Structure formats: structure tokens, C-alpha cells
Amino acid sequence: MRPCTQPLRSPAMRCEVVAVGTELLLGQIVDTNSAVIGERLAASGIDSYFQVKVGDNLDRATTAVRDALARSDAVIVTGGLGPTHDDLTRNVLAAVMGVELERDEALVDVIRGMFAARGRTMPDNNLLQADVPRGAIVIPQTRGTAPGLICPVESVDADGHPITKVVYAMPGVPHEMAEMLERAVLPDLLARRGGTEAIVSRTLRTWGDSESGLAERLVEPIAELEASHRATIALLASGVEGIKVRVTAKGADTTAARRSVDEVADELRTRLGSIVFAEDDASMESVVLDLLRARQRTLAVAESMTGGMITARLTEVAGASEVVRGGVVSYASEVKWSLLDVPEGPVVSDVAARAMADGVRRLLGADVGLSITGVAGPAPQDDRAPGTVFVGYAIGEVVEAKQLSLFGDRARIRAYATISALDVLRRTLEAEQMA
Amino acid sequence: MRPCTQPLRSPAMRCEVVAVGTELLLGQIVDTNSAVIGERLAASGIDSYFQVKVGDNLDRATTAVRDALARSDAVIVTGGLGPTHDDLTRNVLAAVMGVELERDEALVDVIRGMFAARGRTMPDNNLLQADVPRGAIVIPQTRGTAPGLICPVESVDADGHPITKVVYAMPGVPHEMAEMLERAVLPDLLARRGGTEAIVSRTLRTWGDSESGLAERLVEPIAELEASHRATIALLASGVEGIKVRVTAKGADTTAARRSVDEVADELRTRLGSIVFAEDDASMESVVLDLLRARQRTLAVAESMTGGMITARLTEVAGASEVVRGGVVSYASEVKWSLLDVPEGPVVSDVAARAMADGVRRLLGADVGLSITGVAGPAPQDDRAPGTVFVGYAIGEVVEAKQLSLFGDRARIRAYATISALDVLRRTLEAEQMA
Numbered sequence: 001m002r003p004c005t006q007p008l009r010s011p012a013m014r015c016e017v018v019a020v021g022t023e024l025l026l027g028q029i030v031d032t033n034s035a036v037i038g039e040r041l042a043a044s045g046i047d048s049y050f051q052v053k054v055g056d057n058l059d060r061a062t063t064a065v066r067d068a069l070a071r072s073d074a075v076i077v078t079g080g081l082g083p084t085h086d087d088l089t090r091n092v093l094a095a096v097m098g099v100e101l102e103r104d105e106a107l108v109d110v111i112r113g114m115f116a117a118r119g120r121t122m123p124d125n126n127l128l129q130a131d132v133p134r135g136a137i138v139i140p141q142t143r144g145t146a147p148g149l150i151c152p153v154e155s156v157d158a159d160g161h162p163i164t165k166v167v168y169a170m171p172g173v174p175h176e177m178a179e180m181l182e183r184a185v186l187p188d189l190l191a192r193r194g195g196t197e198a199i200v201s202r203t204l205r206t207w208g209d210s211e212s213g214l215a216e217r218l219v220e221p222i223a224e225l226e227a228s229h230r231a232t233i234a235l236l237a238s239g240v241e242g243i244k245v246r247v248t249a250k251g252a253d254t255t256a257a258r259r260s261v262d263e264v265a266d267e268l269r270t271r272l273g274s275i276v277f278a279e280d281d282a283s284m285e286s287v288v289l290d291l292l293r294a295r296q297r298t299l300a301v302a303e304s305m306t307g308g309m310i311t312a313r314l315t316e317v318a319g320a321s322e323v324v325r326g327g328v329v330s331y332a333s334e335v336k337w338s339l340l341d342v343p344e345g346p347v348v349s350d351v352a353a354r355a356m357a358d359g360v361r362r363l364l365g366a367d368v369g370l371s372i373t374g375v376a377g378p379a380p381q382d383d384r385a386p387g388t389v390f391v392g393y394a395i396g397e398v399v400e401a402k403q404l405s406l407f408g409d410r411a412r413i414r415a416y417a418t419i420s421a422l423d424v425l426r427r428t429l430e431a432e433q434m435a
Numbered sequence: 436m437r438p439c440t441q442p443l444r445s446p447a448m449r450c451e452v453v454a455v456g457t458e459l460l461l462g463q464i465v466d467t468n469s470a471v472i473g474e475r476l477a478a479s480g481i482d483s484y485f486q487v488k489v490g491d492n493l494d495r496a497t498t499a500v501r502d503a504l505a506r507s508d509a510v511i512v513t514g515g516l517g518p519t520h521d522d523l524t525r526n527v528l529a530a531v532m533g534v535e536l537e538r539d540e541a542l543v544d545v546i547r548g549m550f551a552a553r554g555r556t557m558p559d560n561n562l563l564q565a566d567v568p569r570g571a572i573v574i575p576q577t578r579g580t581a582p583g584l585i586c587p588v589e590s591v592d593a594d595g596h597p598i599t600k601v602v603y604a605m606p607g608v609p610h611e612m613a614e615m616l617e618r619a620v621l622p623d624l625l626a627r628r629g630g631t632e633a634i635v636s637r638t639l640r641t642w643g644d645s646e647s648g649l650a651e652r653l654v655e656p657i658a659e660l661e662a663s664h665r666a667t668i669a670l671l672a673s674g675v676e677g678i679k680v681r682v683t684a685k686g687a688d689t690t691a692a693r694r695s696v697d698e699v700a701d702e703l704r705t706r707l708g709s710i711v712f713a714e715d716d717a718s719m720e721s722v723v724l725d726l727l728r729a730r731q732r733t734l735a736v737a738e739s740m741t742g743g744m745i746t747a748r749l750t751e752v753a754g755a756s757e758v759v760r761g762g763v764v765s766y767a768s769e770v771k772w773s774l775l776d777v778p779e780g781p782v783v784s785d786v787a788a789r790a791m792a793d794g795v796r797r798l799l800g801a802d803v804g805l806s807i808t809g810v811a812g813p814a815p816q817d818d819r820a821p822g823t824v825f826v827g828y829a830i831g832e833v834v835e836a837k838q839l840s841l842f843g844d845r846a847r848i849r850a851y852a853t854i855s856a857l858d859v860l861r862r863t864l865e866a867e868q869m870a
Contacts, residue, residue, distance in 0.1 A: 025483050027474030028671050032465050034488070039462030048460050049495055051488040053469070060484055212518040212560040235519060236458050239608060246463070301764075307750030308743025311764045315742030318813055318845055326766035329736075329746045335761045335799055364770055378753055407553055408578065410753055412610070 013193040014047045014072035018064050020080035020089055021172055022055035033078045033170075033177050040186060045199040045250060056086040062095045065167060069096065069153060073165055074189055076181075079172030081146035083125040089169050093151050094133040096167060101131040107138060111145050139170075139184045146171040148180045150188060166192060199250050200257035202265045205278040207242040207423050211235060214243055214272075221268060231264045240415040242284075245272070277426055284422045285313045291429040292323045292368065297395075300366035301327035302340055302356035304347065304373040305389065309418040325366040330356065336373075339363065346382040348373055353392030353401035361394050369394035371401075372421045377410045387413050391421045393428055400428075448628045449482045449507035453499050455515035455524055456607055457490035468513045468605075468612050475621060478683065480634045491521040497530045504531065504588060504600055509624055511616075514607030516581035518560040524604050528586045529568040531602060536566040542573060546580050574605075574619045581606040583615045585623055601627060634685050635692035637700045640713040642677040642858050646670060649678055649707075656703060666699045675850040677719075680707070712861055719857045720748045726864040727758045727803065732830075735801035736762035737775055737791035739782065739808040740824065744853040760801040765791065771808075774798065781817040783808055788827030788836035796829050804829035806836075807856045812845045822848050826856045828863055835863075 017034040024031045034051040041048045050071065054064040061080065068075045080089030094101045107130035115122040129146050132138060139148030149169040157163045168185045170177045206214065214235055222233050231249035238244055247265045251257030269276050278287045292299055301311045301324075311327035314320055328339060336342040340359030342352050352373050361369030370393050377386025387408075392401040402424050406416045452469040459466045469486045476483045485506065489499040496515070503510045515524030529536045542565035550557040564581050567573055574583030584604040592598045603620045605612045641649065649670060657668050666684035673679055682700045686692030704711050713722045727734055736746045736759075746762035749755055763774060771777040775794030777787050787808050796804030805828050812821025822843070827836040837859050841851045 024470070025473050025486060026477045026669075027470035027472070028669070030465060030467050030470045035459070035462035035465045037462070038460045042461045049490060049492070050499065051460060053486040055484060057484070064485065210555075210558070212558040215519045215560055216558055234457065234521075236463055237517065237608075238464070244463070303743070306747065307755075307759075308738070308746035308762060308764065311743035311766075312741065312747050315764075315766060316846065316849070320742075321766060324742075324766050326770045327743060327764040329743065329750075329762040329764070331746075331750060331756060331759050331761035332799075338800075339798065363774070364767075365773075376750075405554070409610075411751065412578075414751070 012047065013045075013074070013189075014049060015041055015074040015076060015189065016048060016068035016072045017051040018061070018068055018075060018077045019051070019053045019172070020056065020061050020077060020092070021053075022057075022086070024053045024079070025055050033172065033174055036174070036178055037076055037078070037181060040181060043199060043201070044186060044190060045197055046189065046193065056080060056088055058088050058091055058095070061088060061092045065092055065096050069155070069165055069167060074192070075165075075167045076185060077167060077169045078177055081129065081148070081169060081171050083123065083129055083145070085128075087128065090128070090131050090133065090149070093136065093149060093167060093169055097133050097135060097151055097153055099134040102134050103127070104130050104132045104138065107132065107147060110140070110147075114141075114145055139168075139180055141171070141176070141180075142183070143176045143179060144171055144173055146173075146176070148184060150184075164192075197250055197252065198254040198257045199248060200254060200261045201246055201248040202261045203236075203280050204245040204247070204265060204269055204272065204276045205242055205280075205282070205284075206245060206272060206275045207277050207284065207419065208275045209243070211237045211243055214245070217272065218245070218268070221264070221271065225264065231260050233264075233268070240412075240419055242277070242419070245276075274427060274430070277423060283317075284419055284426065286317050288422050288426050288429070289314065289317055289320060289323050291426065291433070295429075297323070297367040298325050298365075299323055299368045299370060300325045300360045300364035302336075302360035302369065302371040302392075303327060303329050304331060304336065304356075305376040306372055306414050306418050306421070307331060309414060310370065310372065310421055313418060313422070325364045328360050328363065348375055348382045348384045348388060348390065350390055350392075350401045350403065353390035354394070354399050355392075357392035357394040357401075358399050367395075368425075370421060370425050372417060374404075374406075374413075374417060376414050376417070386410070389413075389417050389420070391424045393425055395428065395432070447482065448509070448624075449484060450476055450509040450511060450624065451483060451503035451507045452486040453496070453503055453510060453512045454486070454488045454607070455491065455496050455499075455512060455527070456488075457492075457521070459488045459514070460490050468607065468609060471609070471613060472511055472513070472616060475616060478634065478636050478681075479621060479625060480632075480685065481624065481628070491515060491523055493523050493526055493530070496523060496527045500527055500531050500602060504590070504602060508600055509627070510600075510602045511620060512602060512604045513612055516564065516583070516604060516606050518558070518564055518580070522563065525563070525566050525568065525584070528571065528584060528602060528604055532568050532570060532586055532588055534569040537569050538562070539565050539567045539573065542567065542582060545575070545582075549576075549580055574603075574615055576606075576611065576615075577618070578611045578614060579606055579608055581608075581611070583619060585619075599627075632685055632687065633689040633692045634683060635689060635696045636681055636683040637696045638671075638715050639680040639682070639700060639704055639707065639711045640677055640715075640717070640719075641680060641707060641710045642712050642719065642854065643710045644678070646672045646678055649680070652707065653680070653703070656699070656706065660699065666695050668699075668703070675847070675854055677712070677854070680711075709862060709865065712858060718752075719854055719861065721752050723857050723861050723864070724749060724752055724755055724758050726861065726868070730864075732758070732802040733760050733800075734758055734803045734805060735760045735795045735799035737795035737804065737806040737827075738762060738764050739766060739771070739791075740811040741807055741849055741853050741856070742766060744849060745805065745807065745856055748853060748857070760799045763795050763798065783810055783817045783819045783823060783825065785825055785827075785836045785838065788825035789829070789834050790827075792827035792829040792836075793834050802830075803860075805856060805860050807852060809839075809841075809848075809852060811849050811852075821845070824848075824852050824855070826852075826859045828860055830863065830867070
């Protein structure tokens with residue numbers, strides 16, 4: 001690709017995303033591409049204020065791209081580059097650029113070659129994928145047949161000065177899109193922006209406080225930061241995954257931005273204390289496994305109301321087998337009594353939770369036992385209301401249980417019970433560490 | 436809610452979707468809500484031509500909703516109804532309606548009551564959730580604290596005649612949104628559309644064929660239907676949930692539409708045979724539970740690579756306790772040998788799968804045993820490649836195992852293994868029924 005000589009309005013560059021495809025509007029496919037692109041743009045310090053889904057319709061897709069380009073410096077279009085007659089993105093770009101489509105014979109050979117390499121002959125449909133708007137730059141494909149496009153569009157800035165905006169087209173297939181984004185589109189976009197400002201983020205993951213409660217804890221630092229502009233704080237409620245506190249800072253370079261982020265994040269982490277269970281991509285289950293692995297302890301889990309969700313979550317992590325011996329889903333009361341030596345009697349109780357934790361540890365020959373028993377609903381059990389939960393743990397001589405009250409429907413109660421039980425073990429192991 | 440008296444331009448109603456939330460633009464959360472809404476609108480015969488994501492910014496969100504409303508009859512907004520200072524959707528709607536926000540004291544009591552019911556006092560932040568644009572109708576919440584809103588907006592149609600358009604606001608939390616969509620928003624939207632033409636859909640859920648394979652099986656009926664216009668068929672690839680075949684028909688009334696749908700769906704069901712495992716909202720796990728319940732048989736599950744996912748899925752269904760005794764997650768090989776009497780030796784094998792199914796049935800005192808052992812990856816085990824899976828079952832005298840080869844990363848292999856194991860049991864029980 002030829003280098004870009006005309007930088008855009010730097011540094012506050014804006015780039016919108018237009019995802020093309022009727023199947024996206026019909027909800028047959030969820031548009032994950034624009035989320036991936038948005039994440040990479042944010043990490044590059046490029047603002048993305050609007051992201052649009054539009055169907056395979058020439059007029060509406062052209063309108064969507066024109067409107068997006070009018071509001072910003074660049075637009076990234078995904079989808080509509082396939083070989084069928086509904087794939088209209090090439091025509092949309094020609095319309096936006098005000099040029100004709102020309103068949104690129106070199107591209108025809110490349111595409112025909114791709115089919116030949118797979119021992120197939122190219123259907124005539126695929127010739128459409130070699131049509132390029134005059135003046136557009138082709139981004140070669142490395143995975144599929146649909147090439148990408150870089151389309152410069154002459155425009156004027158707010159002061160009426162001539163400026164070159166740009167529209168990128170990438171295939172809608174997620175892995176083809178992601179590869180082309182990193183290889184060709186982001187580098188071209190950053191070259192057009194010019195400047196070297198870096199942006200760094202760090203995310204504190206919390207469990208055990210509400211979004212509004214967390215907001216109140218953070219009133220001071222947020223106000224202080226809004227005044228000082230050292231960094232920004234965002235609260236991201238992530239349902240059963242808890243609430244994320246994201247700290248973001250800009251800097252002359254990555255080191256400078258990282259320094260500001262760490263200053264603020266360390267301060268917040270101290271202020272928030274034990275509700276912070278992990279950072280960035282770490283999960284509750286990976287933290288629990290790391291705490292156990294560090295002590296060379298193995299784990300066994302006894303589950304009733306969660307029916308295996310806790311053990312399933314722990315074993316999502318590759319390498320869990322070093323720590324997790326396994327578990328027992330004692331769904332029926334008789335299984336709790338016979339297999340885990342739970343004393344006969346009400347099974348939604350402190351006593352049962354402790355016996356389950358101790359029993360499963362013995363049964364599976366593990367160092368640590370974690371257990372959960374409770375009422376998922378919709379019906380009550382043993383006169384206990386849905387949401388009544390007992391989490392038990394057995395570590396060395398300590399065999400304890402903790403009662404929780406959860407709310408919501410059956411699915412929500414089970415999901416919250418799962419992460420809550422892991423959090424009880426996490427806090428216990430961390431407290432032990434402190435002691 | 437008051438009945439709607441002013442129908443909109445019927446029948447070709449247009450409804451756009453605006454998802455509000457900076458975290459959506461930053462790609463920290465994927466917007467699945469607009470896909471769900473788009474699917475439901477399509478099933479209701481309502482066109483959705485543009486779907487937009489915009490951040491927590493008053494001006495830009497207001498612009499997005501205004502533009503969407505100018506292009507269509509109705510707009511559904513999701514997100515931005517939370518209790519924090521960046522939740523601006525209430526203000527956006529007031530701006531679009533050209534009215535003030537008024538605090539709804541009745542709503543304050545409801546929200547305070549929700550916190551009280553959870554033994555907590557309401558943080559002052561949550562008062563914001565009781566602010567309502569004058570003239571808006573409140574949609575009560577059944578799950579969270581953020582109520583929804585129905586906001587009539589006076590406008591004019593293409594011929595300059597006065598018309599009432601409408602903007603709906605729903606919370607961004609997917610399960611809260613989905614519940615409110617079905618309970619309040621879709622019914623209100625259909626009432627405003629007016630007209631009596633009914634649309635009925637029926638969905639056949641399939642497991643065990645690829646989308647292209649399914650498309651080939653259906654070439655004839657699809658061509659025939661496109662000619663006859665009796666009904667439409669849509670293939671919805673739903674990843675680990677299989678592929679859905681949705682049949683939709685319009686009719687003068689529900690009975691007529693239902694008749695056309697059933698004619699076509701019954702024919703397709705016969706044509707597709709045993710790959711159809713359920714219809715509409717029924718799931719693989721509910722079908723398996725129904726088959727066992729009908730025979731008054733109980734089930735025990737032994738899981739290795741899936742770490743509890745199968746038992747967790749079965750116990751998602753309320754009333755599963757009538758059938759499911761429980762399970763053993765024999766993650767470590769020693770647990771398979773000691774607890775389930777699996778003969779010492781390679782545990783990723785036909786022999787181990789059969790021993791696990793029979794062993795868990797005996798250990799938990801169940802009639803039927805289901806087991807799974809295999810390699811989730813990323814590393815091979817016992818010289819077996821990731822994706823090598825053995826599913827075992829023990830029913831009466833029959834103790835068999837079936838080998839599967841699955842592809843993808845660890846998470847995908849575990850998810851496919853889970854539904855595949857349930858499908859093996861489903862087909863076995865159905866075959867038994869036929870015999």
C-alpha cells in the first residue's frame with residue numbers, strides 16, 4: 001500500500017463503524033465486529049461516537065456511510081464484500097466516492113488462484129469481488145477471497161479547508177476482519193492521524209457491592225480526577241461478573257500513560273479493598289485456582305442448587321486439573337446423606353453445608369472442600385425461600401459455612417450463587433494469607 | 436398501561452433500535468440486545484432498517500434518537516437507565532419529547548421498597564431512576580430497579596398529517612430487557628401498529644447437521660414456498676444451540692396463520708427426521724428430562740472434560756429434581772478409578788465411558804447413567820487429540836459408548852461436548868420409545 005501523505009485532523013481523530021448485513025438487523029447474527037473494532041480504536045486513542053448496523057440495501061447503506069463520514073474523519077465498513085448479489089459494499093463505496101467500479105484483472109487472477117489452490121474452479125459470482133471503486137486501494141486477503149478496500153474521499157474540514165477523509169471496507173467474517181484490521185486498517189488509520197499520543201487502561205474487577213454503592217465510594221476520586229484530568233474512571237456493570245472499574249489515561253508515550261494509570265488504579269484498589277477480586281482479564285475462578293496452586297492445595301466441590309456450575313466454571317481454566325480433583329453434584333437429599341455423610345435433616349442449612357464441604361474433601365481426597373446448598377426456586381424448600389444459600393468450606397482444621405440471601409429468578413440465583421461461593425473461598429484464602 | 440388509541444402508519448411499520456452505552460462503543464460489552472430486538476421485530480412483521488450504538492453523551496444520544504425517529508415510526512432505546520451520573524437516557528427522552536423530567540414519588544416508593552425487600556437502604560443515586568419525562572408512561576420493572584418508559588412523540592407523516600410516534604426505553608441488562616420487551620414493549624408496539632393481520636412463527640430446533648447441509652435438505656421446500664408464498668423459512672445458526680429452522684406465515688387471523696405454519700412445519704419436521712430435537716422454547720435438556728420423566732426414570736451423570744456442565748444444564752430446568760439424582764465430576768483420573776470403579780488405564784476411552792456411566796448410576800442409585808470423558812485441550816491427553824470425546828450411557832441392561840470428534844478451542848469443545856452428550860441420550864431414549 002502507498003504511504004499516506006495527508007494526515008487528518010490530529011490528534012482528536014474520529015472513526016465510526018458501519019456493519020452491513022440484513023442478517024445483523026434480523027438478529028440472525030450478533031454484530032461482534034464493531035465491538036472488536038471499537039475496542040482497538042479506543043486502545044489507539046481514536047474516538048468512535050456512533051456505530052451503525054444497516055441491511056443489504058444500496059440506498060440505505062450509502063446513506064449510513066455518508067452520514068457517518070460527515071460526522072467523522074474515517075469510517076470502517078464491515079460486511080457486504082461477498083460474491084453474491086446482496087453484497088453491495090463495493091457499490092456503496094463507489095457511490096460515496098462518486099466514482100465507477102472497475103474490474104481489477106490482477107485481483108481476478110489472485111481470486112482465481114485461491115480457488116485453484118483449493119482444487120476448485122472460481123464461480124463467476126466471485127468476479128464481483130474483483131470490482132474496485134476507481135481510486136481505491138486494495139487490501140490483499142490472507143484468509144478468504146474478499147479483499148479489503150481503502151477509499152480516500154475528498155472533503156472539507158470545519159473551516160472549509162480541503163481534507164482527505166477515508167472509508168475502509170473489510171469482510172464481515174470475524175477472523176478475516178480481525179486479521180485485516182491489525183495488518184492494514186489500524187496502521188493506515190494511525191499513519192493518517194499522525195501524532196504519537198498513547199492511551200493505557202487498567203480494569204479493577206469487583207464483587208460484593210452495587211453499582212450505586214460503588215459510585216458513592218468513588219465520588220471523591222472521580223471528582224478529584226475530573227478536576228485534575230490525570231485519568232478517567234468508568235464503572236461497567238457486568239451482571240453476574242460483578243462491576244468493573246476501568247481507569248484510563250493518555251500520555252506522551254505508553255510509559256507515561258502507564259504511570260498515570262497505575263498511580264490512580266493503585267489508589268483505588270486500596271480504597272476499594274477486598275471487593276476487588278482481580279484485574280483486567282483475570283476471572284474469579286482463575287484467582288481462586290492461583291491462590292490454591294500457590295499453596296499446592298487441591299480442591300473438591302460439593303454442589304446442590306448450582307448443579308455443577310461451580311466445578312464447570314473452575315474447569316474452564318486450562319490447567320485446572322493441577323488443582324481440581326473434581327466434585328459431587330448431590331442434587332437429591334439422599335445423595336447428600338449417603339455419599340457425603342450429611343446428617344439426615346434439612347439440607348438447606350449451615351450444618352449440611354459444612355458436612356458437604358468436609359465430606360466431599362474426604363471422598364475425593366482433596367485438601368480443600370467447597371460446598372453450596374440452597375433454594376434456587378421457583379418453589380421454596382424446607383420452608384426456606386428461593387435465594388436462601390449456604391456456602392461451606394473445609395480448609396485444614398477449619399470447617400465453616402456462610403449464609404447468603406440472593407434475589408432474582410432461578411437462573412439468576414444459580415449464577416449469583418456460583419460466583420458468590422467462589423468469592424467466599426477467595427476471601428477466606430486471602431485472609432489466611434494475610435494472617 | 437393505558438390502551439393505545441392512535442394507530443401508526445399501518446401495516447408497514449418501521450422501528451429502529453438505539454443502544455446507549457459508552458462501554459458498547461469501546462467493545463467492553465457486545466450489544467446483543469439489538470439483535471434480540473431485531474429478531475422479535477422481524478418475527479412480528481415490523482421493519483428495522485437501522486440499529487445504532489451511541490455513548491453516554493447527552494447531545495449525541497439525543498441526536499441518534501431524533502434521527503432514528505425521523506426515519507421511522509418507533510424507536511426502541513436500550514441502556515442508560517441506571518442510577519449513575521452517566522445514565523442519561525431519561526434526559527435524552529425528555530429532550531426528544533421537549534418536556535421536563537418530573538420525579539415520580541410512587542416510583543420512589545417502589546424502588547425504595549425493592550431495596551428494603553433485600554434488607555438494604557436505597558442509595559440516593561437511585562432516586563434518579565424515579566425521574567420520568569412528563570407525559571411518558573412507566574413500564575414497571577419485575578427484575579431490576581430501572582423502570583422502562585413509553586414516550587409518545589407528536590409528529591407529522593409524509594403528507595403532513597399529525598401522527599403520534601413513540602420511543603421506548605428499556606434497561607440494558609439483557610434479561611431485564613428481554614422480559615420487558617415481551618411483556619410490555621412488543622404488545623404496545625403491535626397495538627399502535629393496528630391492523631388485524633396476524634403473523635405466526637414456529638421454530639424447529641435441530642442438532643447434528645451443518646447450515647449448508649440443512650440448506651441442501653431444504654432446497655425443495657424453500658423453492659416451493661417461495662413460489663406459493665404460503666410461508667417463509669429462515670435458518671438461524673445458533674452456535675452451540677444448533678440450527679433453528681423458523682417457519683413464519685401471515686394470515687387474516689391467528690388461526691389462519693397458525694394453520695399455514697403447522698402445514699409447513701409438520702412437513703419439514705418429517706423431512707428432517709431425528710435431527711429435530713425440540714420446538715420453539717423447548718431445550719435439549721428439557722426434552723431429555725421429559726423423556727425420562729415419562730418413563731419415571733431417574734438420572735445420574737459422570738463428567739470429566741465438561742466438569743459439571745451437563746448436570747448444570749439439566750438442573751437449569753425447574754423441577755429437574757424429580758429426575759436428576761445428581762452427578763460426579765471425576766476430573767482427576769484417580770477419582771474415576773476409586774469412586775466410579777473405572778478400570779485403571781487410559782481414561783479417554785470407550786471402556787472408561789461405559790464404566791463411568793454404569794458406576795455413577797450405581798453410586799447415586801439412579802435408573803439411568805450418562806457419562807462423558809475426553810480431551811478439552813489445549814494439550815492432548817493419553818496421546819488423544821483435543822476434541823476426542825466418548826459419551827457413555829447405561830439404561831437397564833444396555834451399557835454403551837459413542838465416540839465423537841469435536842473441533843475448536845477448549846471452551847467450544849466443552850460446550851459442544853455438553854449438548855452432544857445430551858443429544859446421544861435423547862436419541863437413545865427416542866429410539867427405545869419407537870422399538
